[in-house]
Amino acid sequence: MPHQATSAGRTRGTGRRNPVAGPVIAGLLTCASACTGALDGGPYRPGETGSAPSAHFATTRLRRLTQYEYARAVDQLVGRAHPETLMLYPIDPRTPFDDDADEQDPTASLVNGVELLATETAEDLLADPARRDTVIGCIPSGPTDDACMRSFVERFGRRAIRRPVPSDDVDRYVAGALAIATEEGDFYAGAGIVVRAFLQHPRFLYRVEVGTPVDGTPDVVRLDDWELASRLSFLVWGTPPDDALLDAAARGELHDADGVIARAEEMLLDARAGEQAARIHAMWLGIEILPHSTSLSAAMRDESATLVREVLLSQDRPWRDLFREPGTYVNDELAAIYGLPAPGSSEPTYVPYGEGTRQGILSHGAFLSHGGSTGERAPIHRGLAVRRRLLCETIELPRGFMPPPLPEPTSGQCRADLLAAHRTGGCAGCHDRIDPVGFGLEGYDIAGRVQSTEPGRPECTIEGAGMLDGHAFAGPRGLADLLLEDARMTECFESQLYRFAMGHSSLTDEDSQVLAELRHGLVDEEFTYGELVRVLVGSSAFLYRREPE
Template sequence: TGVDIEKEARQLLPNDLRTDGFSNTAYNLGVDLKHVEAHAQLANLIVEKLDIQKLANRFSSNRKTNQRAIRPHLQSLGTWLLRGPLSGHEIDLYQGIVTSVGASGGDFDTAFAYVLRGMLQSPRFLYRIESEGSPDAYELASRLSYLVWGSPPDQELFNSAKNNLLHNRDQIRKQVTRMLKDPRAVKQSQTFISEWLNLDHLKNLQPNQREFPSWKPKLAEDMRNETLAFSKHLIWEEKRPLGDLLNARVTFLTPSLAKHYGLKPKAASFTKYDLSNTPRGGLLTQGSLLTMGGDEASMVTRGLFVLHDLLRGSVKDPPPGVDTTPVPSAPGLSQRKVAERRIRDQSCGACHAKFEPLAFGLEQYDGLARYTTHDHFKNELRQDGEILIPGAAAPVKYKTSRELMDLLAKSPRIHQNIIWKLAQFSLGRPIATTDRLHLDKLFEKVRGRQTYQNVLLHLATSPLITE
């Protein structure tokens, strides 16, 4: 429609809850009175901002409101706005709105505006409702559009659906290739990165000012922008394999964030930095992820992130009756020493040994992502360790954090998990047992060429989307 209400939508709509790592998980997207009221306000706002005559003329130049004239008009508008043809019953309902407006003396534009308000609050507009069984051509068009763009189909995709072309794999590839060249595809990839890495946690970052007196809230925004610019550069400008997100020796910083990281600031407000001669490189050495460990740079939080969100591992809840009281920690210990005490503890060790060592290589980054060789207790910090990839026969040792990043970047488990996360985000639901065979086949097809674009092309033609 050309109407931008993103700002108002963010203000009016309640925040969606994160479930299974994403906020678009369908089964958790409940609707309450606040949603209903917000949808009504946003529908009114859109209609107020629109040029009603111009939009109406897009579908028909006929401005009569009798049944014979208006029904084709309603079908055209509804097919576009509700992402598929209307049933006879639906047309009858919208015809009733037109009739009521006409009976009260309203003209065509007034009737069209009321119909538009109704469609904008229709469940078919607000939610992606599909029939049982395999998707029809219009449902498939929506699946493809939300996969690549996170938004409704454009006219070319609608035309392909209308002509029943989308059940042909070559036609799907043609459309997805075209769609990947659109700026909306870049925006959708940024949304995925933000959701997967939970970058919104940076909005609530409030470090202890006594321990971190130089902290400025603007740095949190800079950290978020660093990760988004870094991922955009690798995915779209260099089209590198997704595994390179873990060890690429480049990033994008403001002078303030560069100084915070201990790098020499450049004059530009936001620019590219070569990290070849620094300990940094990859997502896990960026502030957006390192800060999730809190002021203490918690090995627990960092290790669980690596296990759950990168390695697709899991840790069971403690059995009933097990004492979960934290292991007493002697003052003055480094975070690694504290973690090692937990791992040696009879009650905690079996589980903590699965994830805390995954963060050992990050110990030299403090709670705000600054690189340091000693903590505030003057303990010398280490960056060596060993990592056990879930499913591997034995752990692999590393001497530096850079070696750790390289191990992760080369790990097929990491590659597979990123694809799983992308599929989960695209489908809007957790990965089911029945999905795994399809994802395993997809992984084999893209092995050796795991770019974002290639993964989406194969995902679009997989049974996860087409069936």
């Protein structure tokens, strides 16, 4: 049931950027020895004018399909990807996204795994005549039907390598396939060769971007229409381009920024865009895998994904409304955990939060699952999640620093007493920044259940009073309101979406300049996800590529 609420607390055009953003950065960099910190890019200065920004470009390495993209690509090509076989394809480490090209060095496991996967995918396709005929697109007159094989190679090949197959390559594939078809007396044995080869084609597995040279900038290329179709599709949908998008590329509709932006607008209306936005947010927030039973974990993931889809895509509201929503999408199981009225459904259904300190995505069980391996340290884990994920801070143990262990609890001690050990000496530099944030979320356990005393210690009453950079708050609502007043969270998401779009996690100086340009392109911080995507895909970083040395 779609939620038609007005956007609570929406302040388009009047929101203020945190005036202390600069000093906070400085403070972070000089904080105590046990803590290092930095923020991405420069401070956001809406409306700042000056000389027109010169064109900045993004340097991108050759990217390989992620496991998710590979599965979607196979699914799109043959109508079915085997989830159970996917473990043959490399797992993508999250940094926090799964598409970091620096993590994609080719290995023997990749090459061998992809061959086995290609073989199985072809066998599985050929064993299903209805699906096979749809994919091949013609009924062969006999084992050596050259015309049917040729049209199949052209059609299937274009989908697989995301651009037309050059005619000499078509000839080569047809000859190879017909040789096997003749030997086996079976057209489909030859077609199987085609499927298997394209599923190992370098232009299938890698996002090859050659482009055309740009005068005066030797290492920068302007991407061609096919390459832009792929960039658009993998960003907005998480899939390779479909036939319609490839046709648009063929018609030259992606030839300039306006064309790319117009296409992105259309693509955002498609259900695939909602799925992709939910996935991007899940990676950003670190809520893909949750430490609960299968059904509860699924309900929590659905809850957050539904909020993202509804607010960002279906309702096209400001991105920041994710943190303002006065209700949530729960099924009966999750509603019972939260103590909300059961909606009478096993599907995520909108229920207002009512009284209490819940508000927006920070009160979702998924986010509150950042509780660590024992609830004893939940304030630390949650504090870290807020700082690292929501604010893009780098908090690391300095080289050579050894954290002392937490003492064993003695009777009469509560969490704050235990964790107080971390608030002295060299540890305090980090923990004074981390722990007070987490204590503000203590009113909820790692499943998002309200708790008023600590588990196993009824004498320890939970206050749930938190502190973020000198501002007191209580509960997810208080934290969300504080973060909405703080430019850093919005900037963090902007830089994260950029990281995902470009496939690298470490930002260079030029990346920071690109980000500053993108921010110039937004009217204010009350932008919608669609606006952010449009600004991004129309940028020189998206339309061009700087090749690494």
